[in-house]
Amino acid sequence: NVGIGTASPTQKLHVVGNVQVDGVLVEQSDINAKRQIEPVDGGDILSRLLDIQVSSWTYKADPHGSRHIGPMAQDFFAAFGLGGGDKHIAALDVNGVLLAAVQEISRLISRQNARVDALEAENAVLRARYAALEQRIGALEEAGKVRSASPAP
Numbered sequence: 358n359v360g361i362g363t364a365s366p367t368q369k370l371h372v373v374g375n376v377q378v379d380g381v382l383v384e385q386s387d388i389n390a391k392r393q394i395e396p397v398d399g400g401d402i403l404s405r406l407l408d409i410q411v412s413s414w415t416y417k418a419d420p421h422g423s424r425h426i427g428p429m430a431q432d433f434f435a436a437f438g439l440g441g442g443d444k445h446i447a448a449l450d451v452n453g454v455l456l457a458a459v460q461e462i463s464r465l466i467s468r469q470n471a472r473v474d475a476l477e478a479e480n481a482v483l484r485a486r487y488a489a490l491e492q493r494i495g496a497l498e499e500a501g502k503v504r505s506a507s508p509a510p
Contacts, residue, residue: 374418384449397453399461405436406458427451 360366362373388394409432415422427446434443439450497503 382448384447386449397457399457399464402437402454402457403461406454409433409436 358366358369358371360371360373363371409428411426411428413424413426415424430446431443433446433451434440437450437454439454440447494503498505
């Protein structure tokens, strides 16, 4: 293990302090490197995600006071149990949670849109029936077969 800013690294590369990447940080996500692959329940993920507080903060050790936004590692770990503990959050895990939530929101919107479309179609039918009834009543009133439903002046 190699440490930068630490005398006792716990990972292959353990950096204490900021890391700047002028390029692309790549995380392995090859299906061939994975096991125990299981689908997730987007509704469950979204429900748990909605309970996580998102905050803005600065790191105590950051002399520049740069602002960040996101969940606390303890809350994220308590909600999803992802990663190796409750002190860090892997970007790949956050991305996965957000992708599952976005997919679920998309499904919810599609269902809502279908319901709105059905209600609008039903409303159009009811409007047409109402207009036809109004026309019939008007014709009956003109023929003297019914009295006007309008209140007398």
